[in-house]
Amino acid sequence: MPSSQAATRRGRPGYDQQTVLNIAVDVFNRHGYEATSMGVLAENLGISKSAIYHHVPSKGDLLRLALDHALGGLEAVLTHADATDGKADQRLEYVLRGTIAVLTERLPFVTLLLRLRGNTEVEREALERRRAFDHQVAALVEAARSEGSVRKDIDPRTTTRLLFGTINSLVEWYKPGGPLTPEKLADDVIAMVFEGLHHHA
Amino acid sequence: MPSSQAATRRGRPGYDQQTVLNIAVDVFNRHGYEATSMGVLAENLGISKSAIYHHVPSKGDLLRLALDHALGGLEAVLTHADATDGKADQRLEYVLRGTIAVLTERLPFVTLLLRLRGNTEVEREALERRRAFDHQVAALVEAARSEGSVRKDIDPRTTTRLLFGTINSLVEWYKPGGPLTPEKLADDVIAMVFEGLHHHA
Incomplete structure (x- = not known):
């Protein structure tokens, strides 16, 4: 580049x-x-x-560099061995945890990415890369559903959107450096979306 | 008024x-x-x-009317008997379903509310009403946690934020009139956040 x-x-x-x-x-x-x-x-x-x-x-150029910092981090998650090998639901969990890690580490950069409107060529290219990322996560959701580890009563497109909605909305409230560490935040998100909030005695 | x-x-x-x-x-x-x-x-x-x-x-005035349409709908959910009587986790589920119903019925109005910056008096008043709504839902989460129906390993403030994050992000992608009805959408959100996506055979 x-x-x-x-x-x-x-x-x-x-x-x-x-x-x-x-x-x-x-x-x-x-x-x-x-x-x-x-x-x-x-x-x-x-x-x-x-x-x-x-x-x-x-x-x-500043926008391009900034978006590349966000997207590069997210894309690196998908190429890690834990995202490519093993059971689909474990790969999905790895990718969601990795996405949360990038989001919390590069919070202003991911915030910028998520607010893009796509009015310029730089923005459109970034949105294209974001869509490609989203599609790969959607494919993992599909694979986890097919192997029987993710519930089938929810359409996989809805599942993917709910997962991204939950994770992307973290940029609206998460404060780095506070009492909630990125690791505990990831544990909490994974606990809610995979196991649910209900306590089963 | x-x-x-x-x-x-x-x-x-x-x-x-x-x-x-x-x-x-x-x-x-x-x-x-x-x-x-x-x-x-x-x-x-x-x-x-x-x-x-x-x-x-x-x-x-247009902004005030628009925000009142969104907030009035949300506030009415909280005063319904199903939100005030019974077990806390059932009241919480009722309120979340009601929030999703208002959000899908009044989608552009809730979208406007969620994007407010608070630069004018009208906006600040609306944000104050939104905060009051959020606090009442947070109190329900606390109550459900205290009665033992919601998991205790997640801080109740985090739980509340994750719930709102998941629900509020619906405005980014939900298309009224499509194959996914508001009722099925509510079922899907409730299934994910309370029971989790994992399929337990």
Whole structure:
């Protein structure tokens, strides 16, 4: 990805690329990507409006890097051996736990990804990658259902949407660094969606 | 609520108030409430920009009416006898089913409510009512946990957030009028969150 390579070499002295990206993603999430001007980005980076083009890549490049950080993390979950080998329901559990881990570690990046509207080419490419990820998880749900480990009275498309709905909504309330660790959060989500909230004595 | 009363008496000849409201909510959801001008509303209602103030109440009044339609539906669920009498886990199930019913029946209105940022007084009042609703559901979760019908290894605040996350995310994908009826959707959500997806032979 030549534009990402170029972007990595740039950045203000004193700011590394990841810091620029963290600040940009925070601004995108607060104001919306469309509504964020290079001027607003410059202000948040503490550099002048006229200097920003020397210090940061284009808005589109920042978005591309940010979305790649989210999507790259999610895609890596699917290629891990625990996602590809073994019983489908264990692979599904591994993928859901991995998705929650990426979501909590890269929270602002995943938040940005989930709020995309698809108005630009960069956004459309990211949505395409997100759809491909979703399809692979849907295939795992299907496989777990076929092997008999996941209940059959719910349509697998509904099951997949409920799972993503539950997990994606974590970005709305999860606060990293608080008393609820990412690991306990993953345990709780897995307990609810696979075993249910009812206590059976 | 005097402003709502005033609004009810207004409206373009040929449009009843509910139609104006339906169109306005659709426009708010597509463009965002902040970004929607009276001019854009006029265009979508098929009336001239100069005539809109004679035909529709203010943008704020439309928002207030729309949010009241969503919140009124949700609040009515909590005052039903099935929500107030009986075992806590059955009351909780009734409230979750009722929430899903309101969400699917009044989908664009609940969508608008869930996307609020709280930038105006009308929005802040609505968020206050939403928080009161959430607190009552949280109290039901606590009660179900105390009576031993809901698992205790998950913090009740986490349980409540996971339940709302799962249900609120339905607005992102549920399509009314499709093969998945609101009743079956409610059955599916209740099955997943209370009994879990795992199939136990």
